[in-house]
Amino acid sequence: MHLILKATGEGAGIVSHLLSKNPNNVYDRTDKGVRVRMVYTTAAERETEVLMHAEPDPVDLVRGTPDGYDITQYINDREFVTSSLFCSYIRSALGTALNGKPKEAYVEWVGHPFDMELTFGPVASDLPDRAIEELFSPLGYAVTLDRDELDYTFDLKKKSTVRRIILRGQVTVQNALRQLFLLIPVLDNYKHYFISEDEIDKIKRYGEGWLDSHPLKEMIIKRTLRFAELIRQYERQEGVLSAPVEAVDAGDDNVSAYEKGDGPDVPSQQEQPPVRLNELRYRAITDVVAGLPHKRRIVDMGAGEGKLSAKLAYIPGVESILAVEPSGQSRLRAMERFAKLEGRSGLAAMPESVIGSLFYFDEQMQHQDVMILCEVIEHIEDYRLNGIMDMIMNEYQPEVLLVTTPNKEYNQVYAMEQESLRHHDHRFEWTRAELAAQCEMWTKQAEYTFEIRGIGEYAEGFGQPTQLVIFRKERRDQHEG
8 A cells, every 4th residue: 555746846845844754764664563654766856756655464454353353354455455544554654744834944835736646556446437536636636547457367357446546736735635535535435443523523624625615525425424423413513404314334235335325426316315225125035035925944145244134034924044144253243133133023033143155065054945145146256156056956945045136237327337346346247138047047957937126226228226036946746737
């Protein structure tokens, strides 16, 4: 994770004084397992270039947290990408520049705009290229986005999902850094710390002089504060009255920012704020299950934090729910969620959190009434998926199998780039025709029929954002008759 700041033109040599870092010395500090370095690659009268680099200890990133015992938490991109972590690491080194308080002899240069080039990355963002450009171009920057070509031995993707960003424009050192410290976390949409009222103060401090006029201010505020109450508190302080705010739930399982409503605006005919797609999926699934004649025993595969399982628990006639999940962290949160259901009115069955995976056979999953894969299959490499579906249909043999997966065609409605996927962990996304072809192939090898429905707002020519497949096991007497 790094940031390169390059200033050229009159007075560019003063930048080192604004940063309060001597070009002749390498700034090298290690604090709490993170090594931060600042190195001047150029230090001349009309050109200054400085590299800021942070190198955290990947073990320390999760040590001492609830995630620390789960080995899967060590497999992530936090060690490498330029995110809110990076901003927190280098903040103390840039305190003088951010506050605009250099030595008195250089105070007059705080408000001087330099010809600036800012290069940072890699950035892992769920925003499409167009949205990233729209974040920075209103601030006067020319935006260049670089994606590395991938060199796999088999065809997965042609380009990397991470990007390196280059900004060029006339800007003061203080404003450039303040803008980055506010917008880099917006790009990454990941927070490594508890979000509190301090974030409101940070928005006011770093956004002073430019945020109020930014056309994407609403999105910036929403992705910074996340929670509806904090957003309302900010608006009250600003004297702004707006429509009801829907909070961003960071705990949604396998859900992209577009489906949470954090992506670019999506055309809609609805006057009221739409219900989040994840909630619509849960409603569609519970409606189907509620209408089934046989639903006593349910398996929720890839149950995540147990949100769907908790909703299934209120359906009359349900007696057993196995919430199957391989992640220890997610299972812990699911168990906490299920414990809160105890004694609730209308509860039909208490879900049971079970460790398990689709990658190995588990006999207790056999012959259940309903098996559910909600936003699961797209996280599996497609070359492994056929074997998994064969195991489900010919070994587990649930009476009804419910599968939801994104509709790739709808990504255009979300203004996503052509090769982009809705979630960083998706291995593929299928069009409606591609899903139907896969279902035809799977059911040829098993005694199942299928029906495909759409979930979410319909867009002409693109369908609906989510596809729901209902597989029903055929009775032997149907064949014999």
